[in-house]
Amino acid sequence: MTRTLLLNSGPHGQASHGYQLAAEMLAELGLSQQQLVERDLLASPIPPIGRDYVLAVTSGASAEAPALAWSETLISELEASELLLIVTPMHNFAIPATLKLWLDHVIRIHRSFESTPEGKIGLIKDRPTLVLVSSGGFHTGPRARQEDFLTPYLRYALASIGIRNVHFVLLQGLVFGPDAVATAVDAARDVLRAQLEPFKRQAQGALTAAR
Numbered sequence: 130m131t132r133t134l135l136l137n138s139g140p141h142g143q144a145s146h147g148y149q150l151a152a153e154m155l156a157e158l159g160l161s162q163q164q165l166v167e168r169d170l171l172a173s174p175i176p177p178i179g180r181d182y183v184l185a186v187t188s189g190a191s192a193e194a195p196a197l198a199w200s201e202t203l204i205s206e207l208e209a210s211e212l213l214l215i216v217t218p219m220h221n222f223a224i225p226a227t228l229k230l231w232l233d234h235v236i237r238i239h240r241s242f243e244s245t246p247e248g249k250i251g252l253i254k255d256r257p258t259l260v261l262v263s264s265g266g267f268h269t270g271p272r273a274r275q276e277d278f279l280t281p282y283l284r285y286a287l288a289s290i291g292i293r294n295v296h297f298v299l300l301q302g303l304v305f306g307p308d309a310v311a312t313a314v315d316a317a318r319d320v321l322r323a324q325l326e327p328f329k330r331q332a333q334g335a336l337t338a339a340r
């Protein structure tokens with residue numbers, strides 16, 4: 130069984146264009162609801178990083194420490210998935226605060242990465258990861274009028290824990306009316322279809338292993 134973790138980080142929940150494309154993709158891969166762990170980071174908020182968490186991390190507290198409970202839950206959820214889907218809007222040229230908070234709990238020293246003189250070494254198994262990024266304007270291509278700190282940051286942050294097989298699909302120009310939205314969704318769907326292979330392989334591999 131291929132377990133997929135879907136992180137939905139935007140204010141529109143299931144109504145977002147990114148979420149709807151993610152749902153189409155899951156259907157195309159033949160993955161059922163039972164194989165999906167969905168975390169709506171806005172509807173079910175993660176607590177902010179507090180002093181207890183910082184003290185637990187810096188004092189090398191055990192993974193069972195109550196202050197690390199959220200971090201453990203989120204990391205375990207990630208470890209238990211073979212596919213990772215992230216639906217995110219661009220907020221002020223970067224990821225929204227909800228997704229940043231998820232990363233702050235998940236990127237944890239001695240748990241999801243080790244620090245070495247050569248840099249961070251990720252401890253999480255790599256897996257095909259799809260990031261659907263929605264933006265009101267354009268940040269790549271000929272109509273780009275703003276910087277994109279989202280894709281390089283998220284790629285770097287995920288790589289720091291070992292997740293490098295990351296594919297970005299962009300839905301750009303969503304504030305320019307229904308025609309622009311339809312164009313953006315169609316273009317993103319085409320890009321998504323062209324990138325489905327690693328996700329299909331993972332889904333089929335897990336099916337074969339289960340037989």
Ligand SMILES: Cc1cc2nc3c(=O)[nH]c(=O)nc-3n(C[C@H](O)[C@H](O)[C@H](O)COP(=O)(O)O)c2cc1C
Nearest residue numbers: 139141145146147218219220221222263264265266
């Ligand atoms: C607080 C906030 C900040 C935003 N910042 C940006 C931005 O920097 N660049 C951009 O193109 N759109 C920005 N937007 C627009 C959103 O990215 C866009 O409305 C959203 O992604 C719609 O996509 P969805 O329906 O798939 O969620 C911002 C929206 C909000 C609410």
